[in-house]
Every structure is written in C-alpha cells, then in structure tokens.
Amino acid sequence: MPEQTSTTSQATLTLEITGGVAWLVFDDPDKKVNILSTPVMERLDGLIGEVEAAAEAGRVRALVVRSGKDGSFIAGANVDEIAGITDPEEGREKAAQGQAVFQRLHRLGIPTIAAVDGTCLGGGTELILACDVRLASDRDETKIGLPEIKLGILPGFGGTTRLPRLIGLIAASDIILAGKAVDARKAQKIGLVHERMHPGVLYDRAEELARAMADGEAAPSRAEPGLVQRLAEATPPGRNLILKQARKQVMKQTKGKYPAPLKAIEVMKRSAGKSLEKALAIEARALGELIVTPESKNLIHVFHLMEAAKKAGPAVAxxxxxxxxxxxxxxxxxxxxxxxxxxxxxxxxxxxxxxxxxxxxxxxxxxxxxxxxxxxxxxxxxxxxxxxxxxxxxxxxxxxxxxxxxxxxxxxxxxxxxxxxx
Missing domain, CATH: 3.40.50.720 (NAD(P)-binding Rossmann-like Domain)
Structure with missing residues (x-):
C-alpha cells in the first residue's frame, strides 16, 4: 500500500502527514530563530486540532515535533509581547492560553516525540516537556533550558510545574532558579531527554521511534532521580527541606532583591502533590504577578540593550x-x-x-x-x-x-x- 502524504503549511509552522506519522515543523522564514509569538501559538493550537482529527480518523498514529532550522529549535517566547503586558490578569491569561495549547499536545492520545537539534529555550523547552519522548542532537549548539528568571518572570507555559515532576526538585530548581541551559549530555544525564545522538540520524531515529511506539512498543528509558531523592520528594517535609536550601541559596545570591526566583520556589512548593491542572493554575497566577513588576520590566530593558549591542555596527568616534x-x-x-x-x-x-x-x-x-x-x-x-x-x-x-x-x-x-x- 503506498504511503499517504498531506501537507498543511503557513510559513512559520507546517504540518506534514506521511505514512501515519505527523511532522510539526517550526521554521520562521523571516527570522534566524523560531519564536513562540501569539500568532505562532494560535497556529500551533490549530494544527494540533488537525492532528487530533486525523488521529481519530486513523490517518495519524504518532507525532514528531522538530525545527526546520539548522542548529536552532525554538528560542522561546516573544520578549516584546512580555514587555507589553501591564496587567496581572492579562499575564495570567497569556500563561493559561499557552498552557492550554501544550496540554492539548500532552493529551493527544498518540505517541509524541520532540526531536531537538540546537537551541531550545523557554517556551521551546516547555513545549518538549509536554511530549512523551525527547530526543536531542549532540552538537555543541544544542542547549535546553528555561531562562525566564533572567527576565524577572518564571516559566509560565508549564515549565515550573512539569520540570520538577520529570527530573526531580533538585535538578529542576538548578535550571529554573538560575535560568540556565544544559547541553545534550547533561540533559540526558538528568533525565530531561531520553536519547542523544548525531544530528545526522536524529530525525530518522525520531520517525523510527514514532512508528515503533505507534505499534505498541514502550518509550525508551531515561535517567531518573535516585531512590533516596524520590523518597524525600514524596513527602512534604522532604520537599520543604530541598526548597528551603534552594531559597537559602537564592537569598545569598540576590539578597531578596529579585522576586522571580523566590516566587518560583513558592510555586514549586504550593503545586507539589496537586493535580497537573491545579498546579498549572498556580503557575499562571504567579506569572501574572511577576510580569508586571518593575524588576521584570527593568530586566527586559537590559535584555533589549544587550541585544541591540550585539547588532550594533562599527563604533563611531x-x-x-x-x-x-x-x-x-x-x-x-x-x-x-x-x-x-x-x-x-x-x-x-x-x-x-x-x-x-x-x-x-x-x-x-x-x-x-x-x-x-x-x-x-x-x-x-x-x-x-x-x-x-x-x-x-x-x-x-x-x-x-x-x-x-x-x-x-x-x-x-x-x-x-x-x-x-x-
């Protein structure tokens, strides 16, 4: 039986269905990197709906998410949109909308694989956290992280909630509170990705795995926190001790002058043990509170200055x-x-x-x-x-x-x- 192929395209984001495997490809032709702006998120939501319908009709059995750019997956959200939000409720709604799109991806009911080649930050990382399996290329450019703290906010599309549940509070706090990114080797070591490989075989492996999981094979294993850590995080006293140490470190570094890392700790503490839906609601409210603070607006201003400096031409006298x-x-x-x-x-x-x-x-x-x-x-x-x-x-x-x-x-x-x- 010949493979059936169909394509839905709209510049920055395309959907192609080939032989039962759907490919969601991010590739903004007007930018060097892919950004999750509001129009892109709306487009993503619509395409996930198409995948849902195709899966119900039996035309799609698995989904692979990838980038069309060499050495760059998704660089995060649109910073200008973040800067323009001045009302906490607007910030909460923006977070809730992003969470809803990724929840829809999470609940597709078919195997979902993220194939990460290159920089994957912020909303890009939150997107892959909603997938069943994460594969990464081992090239130097591949970095996976959540830098939102550096903008005075926290990961609000599910990252503050999902990452601790995936890799444990200790490793997640290290990434979230410092706004850091890890390379593919480290990501595999802490269980953030299942496999890493040469970029030349990444998409072939993603398709192979998609078809295997669609046929009923289990997802590949990944590293998980040790038994002692899992037992500690399973109890409120254990979680409180871990987060108390995290708060102590934050206060030592910031003297309490930056609310974002402290708010992230509060969110991780309050959401632990709650359903995913309730935890996401806590996260969204926290994002709304932080996004309007003077600290966030000032840090975004600094970010813009740094970006402008990178693009500046030769200095004049x-x-x-x-x-x-x-x-x-x-x-x-x-x-x-x-x-x-x-x-x-x-x-x-x-x-x-x-x-x-x-x-x-x-x-x-x-x-x-x-x-x-x-x-x-x-x-x-x-x-x-x-x-x-x-x-x-x-x-x-x-x-x-x-x-x-x-x-x-x-x-x-x-x-x-x-x-x-x-």
Missing amino acids: GRPVDRVAVLGAGVMGGGIAQLLSYRGLSVRLKDIDQGALSTGLRHARSMFDKLVKRRKLRRREADDRMNAISPSLDYAGFGTVDLVIEAVVERMDVKKSVLRET
Whole structure:
C-alpha cells in the first residue's frame, strides 16, 4: 500500500502527514530563530486540532515535533509581547492560553516525540516537556533550558510545574532558579531527554521511534532521580527541606532583591502533590504577578540593550564624557549610577520619588561595599566614588551633563512624561 502524504503549511509552522506519522515543523522564514509569538501559538493550537482529527480518523498514529532550522529549535517566547503586558490578569491569561495549547499536545492520545537539534529555550523547552519522548542532537549548539528568571518572570507555559515532576526538585530548581541551559549530555544525564545522538540520524531515529511506539512498543528509558531523592520528594517535609536550601541559596545570591526566583520556589512548593491542572493554575497566577513588576520590566530593558549591542555596527568616534545624569532610580538606576561612578564619572541620579532615590543610593552603596569586601577598592576610594553620585528630585544640574541615561519604570505614560520634560 503506498504511503499517504498531506501537507498543511503557513510559513512559520507546517504540518506534514506521511505514512501515519505527523511532522510539526517550526521554521520562521523571516527570522534566524523560531519564536513562540501569539500568532505562532494560535497556529500551533490549530494544527494540533488537525492532528487530533486525523488521529481519530486513523490517518495519524504518532507525532514528531522538530525545527526546520539548522542548529536552532525554538528560542522561546516573544520578549516584546512580555514587555507589553501591564496587567496581572492579562499575564495570567497569556500563561493559561499557552498552557492550554501544550496540554492539548500532552493529551493527544498518540505517541509524541520532540526531536531537538540546537537551541531550545523557554517556551521551546516547555513545549518538549509536554511530549512523551525527547530526543536531542549532540552538537555543541544544542542547549535546553528555561531562562525566564533572567527576565524577572518564571516559566509560565508549564515549565515550573512539569520540570520538577520529570527530573526531580533538585535538578529542576538548578535550571529554573538560575535560568540556565544544559547541553545534550547533561540533559540526558538528568533525565530531561531520553536519547542523544548525531544530528545526522536524529530525525530518522525520531520517525523510527514514532512508528515503533505507534505499534505498541514502550518509550525508551531515561535517567531518573535516585531512590533516596524520590523518597524525600514524596513527602512534604522532604520537599520543604530541598526548597528551603534552594531559597537559602537564592537569598545569598540576590539578597531578596529579585522576586522571580523566590516566587518560583513558592510555586514549586504550593503545586507539589496537586493535580497537573491545579498546579498549572498556580503557575499562571504567579506569572501574572511577576510580569508586571518593575524588576521584570527593568530586566527586559537590559535584555533589549544587550541585544541591540550585539547588532550594533562599527563604533563611531565619540566625545569625552565626564558628567552623566541617570533618569530613574530604584535598583536599576542605582546600579547604573554605581557603575558610572566606579568608572570615574560624576553622576546625577534623578527620580520623582524620594523612596526610589533612597533605594537607588542604598543599592549603589551595597555594590561599593562588596568591592571593598573583595579588596577591589579601599574604603576611602569607595566613599569618594559614592559621593560622586548626587541625588535629585528635579532637573537641577542637567544643563551641564554630557550624557543622559533613561532608566525609568517601563510604563509608557511615565516615559512620555520624561520625554516631554527633557
């Protein structure tokens, strides 16, 4: 009997059914990497619906998810969309919508295999966590991780819930709380992927496995946490001890200044032992709370600055800068002011809120204190550089500065007001 082939295509995401195996292929022709934007997620939801119908009709017996890009799977969600969310309920709904799409994938009722070749981050990792089997190429570019913490949020499409249930709290906390990515070897070692192999045989193995599982063969085995760890995580006291240690480490590194890792720990604690549906609801609410925080908006701003720097052309000749003004205090503004002062510049730190100014100065002082503690500066030098930062509630002195850096809160009305005033 000849193989039946059908194709549904729409640029960034295509569905091809060949001989009973459906292939979902991500390949945005307009970008170097695949991004899970809202239109892509809507398209994915629709194609999963087509797979459901084809499976019910007996035309599809297994599904393989892959990328059409060499060395890149899915780089995550659309950061611009994240930055644009200013209401917690909107953030919760966005997370719940993403979770619903991946839950639909999880419940397809046929074997689902993710074939990862290259970078797989954020929503890409959350997508493969919803699949039955994960295969990865062993090329250097293959990295699997959840970097959301670095944007001041947490994995909200199911990652904070699914990863601990898959590889255990210890390994999952290490990835989630640090926003780190692991290579294919490490991913296999901790049980995140079932198999790793040369990229040249990855898709052949995925198809072979899809057909075998469709015929009733069991999924390949993967590494699992040891017996002692499994027993510990099976009880509330054991889970609490693990998460208590994780919180201690987070506080040591962040001094409690960043809410995202602490919220992620809270979510893992509250969702343990609950049904997947209830746990996902807890995760979605937490994402909504974090996505509107000043810390998240500031970290996203830093992310955009770093991306712009990567794309910048050759530097042009500049002019000497001795005096700088920073618009917007708080933790971010204080950090910028400290760095500038440390480099020998005079800094005017301006904010409309005295509390934000105080926070910025405290943060700058704490950073100088660390340099003294590490013997990178003498106390007198640190005091001199700290004195080079002058706080202000108005624009006095701005007429003599060489450069103004905008670091105000990520609210459009505030930014427009600042631009009008300056």
